[in-house]
Amino acid sequence: MATIYEVSALAGVSLSSVSRVLNDHEHVSEKTKQKVMAAMEELGYRPNSVARSLASNRSNSIGVLVSELHGPFYGEMISSIEMELRKAGKHAVVTAGHSVEKSEKEGINFLIDRNCDAIIILIDSLSNEFLIELSKGSTPIVILNRLIPEIKENCFYIDNELGGYLATKHIIEQGHKELAYISGPLFKQDANERLNGHKRALNEANLKFDEELFYEGDFLTTSGRVGIDHLIKTKRKFTAAVCANDEMASGAMKGVRDHNMSIPQDCSVIGFDNVYFANYLHPELTTMNYPIKEMAKMSAQWILKNVYKRPDVFVNNKFTPELIVRDSITKI
Amino acid sequence: MATIYEVSALAGVSLSSVSRVLNDHEHVSEKTKQKVMAAMEELGYRPNSVARSLASNRSNSIGVLVSELHGPFYGEMISSIEMELRKAGKHAVVTAGHSVEKSEKEGINFLIDRNCDAIIILIDSLSNEFLIELSKGSTPIVILNRLIPEIKENCFYIDNELGGYLATKHIIEQGHKELAYISGPLFKQDANERLNGHKRALNEANLKFDEELFYEGDFLTTSGRVGIDHLIKTKRKFTAAVCANDEMASGAMKGVRDHNMSIPQDCSVIGFDNVYFANYLHPELTTMNYPIKEMAKMSAQWILKNVYKRPDVFVNNKFTPELIVRDSITKI
DNA sequence: GAACTTTTTGGAAGCGCTTCCAATTTTGAC
DNA sequence: GTCAAAATTGGAAGCGCTTCCAAAAAGTTC
Numbered sequence: 197m198a199t200i201y202e203v204s205a206l207a208g209v210s211l212s213s214v215s216r217v218l219n220d221h222e223h224v225s226e227k228t229k230q231k232v233m234a235a236m237e238e239l240g241y242r243p244n245s246v247a248r249s250l251a252s253n254r255s256n257s258i259g260v261l262v263s264e265l266h267g268p269f270y271g272e273m274i275s276s277i278e279m280e281l282r283k284a285g286k287h288a289v290v291t292a293g294h295s296v297e298k299s300e301k302e303g304i305n306f307l308i309d310r311n312c313d314a315i316i317i318l319i320d321s322l323s324n325e326f327l328i329e330l331s332k333g334s335t336p337i338v339i340l341n342r343l344i345p346e347i348k349e350n351c352f353y354i355d356n357e358l359g360g361y362l363a364t365k366h367i368i369e370q371g372h373k374e375l376a377y378i379s380g381p382l383f384k385q386d387a388n389e390r391l392n393g394h395k396r397a398l399n400e401a402n403l404k405f406d407e408e409l410f411y412e413g414d415f416l417t418t419s420g421r422v423g424i425d426h427l428i429k430t431k432r433k434f435t436a437a438v439c440a441n442d443e444m445a446s447g448a449m450k451g452v453r454d455h456n457m458s459i460p461q462d463c464s465v466i467g468f469d470n471v472y473f474a475n476y477l478h479p480e481l482t483t484m485n486y487p488i489k490e491m492a493k494m495s496a497q498w499i500l501k502n503v504y505k506r507p508d509v510f511v512n513n514k515f516t517p518e519l520i521v522r523d524s525i526t527k528i
Numbered sequence: 529m530a531t532i533y534e535v536s537a538l539a540g541v542s543l544s545s546v547s548r549v550l551n552d553h554e555h556v557s558e559k560t561k562q563k564v565m566a567a568m569e570e571l572g573y574r575p576n577s578v579a580r581s582l583a584s585n586r587s588n589s590i591g592v593l594v595s596e597l598h599g600p601f602y603g604e605m606i607s608s609i610e611m612e613l614r615k616a617g618k619h620a621v622v623t624a625g626h627s628v629e630k631s632e633k634e635g636i637n638f639l640i641d642r643n644c645d646a647i648i649i650l651i652d653s654l655s656n657e658f659l660i661e662l663s664k665g666s667t668p669i670v671i672l673n674r675l676i677p678e679i680k681e682n683c684f685y686i687d688n689e690l691g692g693y694l695a696t697k698h699i700i701e702q703g704h705k706e707l708a709y710i711s712g713p714l715f716k717q718d719a720n721e722r723l724n725g726h727k728r729a730l731n732e733a734n735l736k737f738d739e740e741l742f743y744e745g746d747f748l749t750t751s752g753r754v755g756i757d758h759l760i761k762t763k764r765k766f767t768a769a770v771c772a773n774d775e776m777a778s779g780a781m782k783g784v785r786d787h788n789m790s791i792p793q794d795c796s797v798i799g800f801d802n803v804y805f806a807n808y809l810h811p812e813l814t815t816m817n818y819p820i821k822e823m824a825k826m827s828a829q830w831i832l833k834n835v836y837k838r839p840d841v842f843v844n845n846k847f848t849p850e851l852i853v854r855d856s857i858t859k860i
Numbered sequence: 861g862a863a864c865t866t867t868t869t870g871g872a873a874g875c876g877c878t879t880c881c882a883a884t885t886t887t888g889a890c
Numbered sequence: 891g892t893c894a895a896a897a898t899t900g901g902a903a904g905c906g907c908t909t910c911c912a913a914a915a916a917g918t919t920c
Contacts, residue, residue: 199875200876200877211900211901212878212899212901216878219878222897223899224897224899225897242640244582244643246582246875246876246877247582248878250582250875250878252879253878264607266606267603268598271597271600274597275624279624282638309574311576447808450808453810476749476809531906533906544870544871545870546907547907550908555868555869560869582877582906583874584908585908863918863919863920864920865916865918866917869914870912871912872909875907875908875909876905878904882901884900885896886897887896888896889894
């Protein structure tokens with residue numbers, strides 16, 4: 197592999213000059229630029245990114261830490277981040293935290309030790325305090341799906357409470373009065389907020405939140421199914437199941453059918469997130485859109501702007517969930 | 529950030545010694561080891577991975593190039609690779625090729641320029657010849673989902689033909705005689721092989737392959753739906769739709785329902801891949817299992833063994849698809 | 861304790877690039 | 891044509907580590 201030395205020798209200019217054309221610096225005459233480019237071409241020169249990183253103290257890599265690398269939600273997110281980054285010549289180093297605090301911390305250290313120029317984080321278990329502390333370190337971080345007031349510039353989030361509210365409001369507007377709720381794990385902030393929104397909508401309609409018709413799941417499909425079993429065992433009547441995400445909603449749909457009820461006639465279902473398979477389901481799932489792609493893209497742009505000083509882009513931190521009406525809710 | 533110099537000074541030993549304990553070399557006395565470790569601890573020393581890479585000519589990063597970073601299939605794959613790699617202290621740099629030849633080539637160059645120690649590739653458009661040529665370069669590559677005889681040691685694949693055969697055989701055994709086939713794009717090797725397997729099963733049962741009941745889709749959901757529309761327009765009768773992957777199968781299910789037919793009574797459906805949402809569908813989708821997780825893990829282990837000379841692991845290149853019977857096929 | 865062998869240590873070069881500083885050349889104004 | 895300012899170039903140090911080689915220390919054998 198040719199190095200900058202050989203280019204410099206062949207072109208008959210100094211190392212510095214080669215480096216300057218490599219980095220598109222101002223103050224290089226057209227003539228030397230041509231000579232250098234010709235030499236590079238001839239030698240098939242390719243810059244060694246590691247050497248550049250060491251000398252410039254920039255690795256051009258961005259760490260991405262998510263709960264899991266698979267699953268509909270994270271896939272879209274990573275995809276979106278990578279596209280944006282690569283356009284700018286940066287690369288994404290990905291790793292998973294598995295929703296376990298220890299593992300999440302290790303993930304962060306792993307990425308920092310990899311000399312990432314910045315880290316994008318979407319996790320559940322680490323506390324706000326930890327993240328605030330982390331943000332004081334030398335590696336910039338951006339946080340997805342969580343608003344931490346102390347570092348709100350670095351946060352990209354949706355109004356989960358509003359989402360929860362709108363979902364339930366919609367279902368109430370369809371005439372439903374007895375609602376079951378299948379929640380995400382309440383140690384997760386988003387699960388909590390969605391539940392709060394649900395309660396607010398209930399309140400507003402003068403409906404009571406029924407503890408018996410509440411089930412705390414884990415955001416995974418199976419717990420939607422189990423949730424329905426549990427709910428039905430209570431013998432309490434409900435005409436709709438409000439689910440805190442689409443995966444649980446898909447499980448709930450299965451559960452409902454296993455009890456020989458049909459959707460939406462016997463039991464309506466609403467989800468949250470609008471992951472891509474929500475409209476493969478039958479009936480197609482009514483849900484709240486979570487603009488994860490846009491948020492992911494925005495977080496990448498934030499880094500381009502703040503870490504790499506790329507030309508200004510408009511950055512928006514707060515996103516809004518939107519109702520997507522499909523077929524899983526019936527009017528009563 | 530403390531460097532190796534400071535550690536060396538504090539511990540009262542030479543740079544080389546510090547480096548040696550850092551890299552777990554033999555020939556370091558217990559005494560100096562202790563001194564060095566204590567110094568590291570005291571300084572909160574963290575090795576600079578970029579500097580290590582430059583000096584050792586190893587970046588400890590593995591490039592992963594796939595068609596898309598999202599989608600059920602690739603998600604599982606990346607997840608599996610990353611877990612295996614990270615256990616070994618290596619990291620994954622991911623990028624997408626979007627099934628476009630030019631873009632796939634760029635992806636490869638991108639990863640090579642990133643000084644990846646090896647690259648894992650799962651793409652569609654690049655030719656075998658190109659990949660053979662690439663494998664002669666200095667960056668080792670491993671190829672998923674394709675068997676290239678000339679470099680078969682570097683390939684991890686399933687027998688797609690067998691899969692296609694088994695799927696169709698199963699459906700024939702249920703009494704179906706009129707089968708429609710929704711294929712993947714035939715420029716993709718796997719799509720082709722699956723189709724061949726389908727034809728072999730047909731042949732074996734003395735059934736004729738009906739060109740009219742064939743539709744070439746693109747492996748995405750929508751084309752399953754469109755495929756069914758097309759098939760129904762032909763007015764040809766068919767009692768089952770064999771789909772070359774699960775995404776198209778889910779689209780096909782939607783299509784069938786849109787025509788007011790029920791699954792599996794009016795039309796049975798079978799998929800391929802067994803992606804995780806296959807059993808969220810209603811009815812749950814009968815499909816062929818594609819052990820992508822195992823294959824991905826194996827490819828990572830191959831790299832650990834061959835590139836990083838980790839202790840021997842058993843490496844298996846060829847995997848077998850297996851029938852997963854669920855509810856989307858009825859007996860006739 | 862001499863003569864070897866083996867283990868442990870330190871020194872120094874070098875990985876391929878960036879960047880600061882100073883030197884040189886070019887440009888422009890008069 | 892002169893002089894100052896601006897543009898362009900080259901030299902050299904340095905980024906933080908690995909690794910080769912030789913020197914020093916420790917063990918072994920007789």
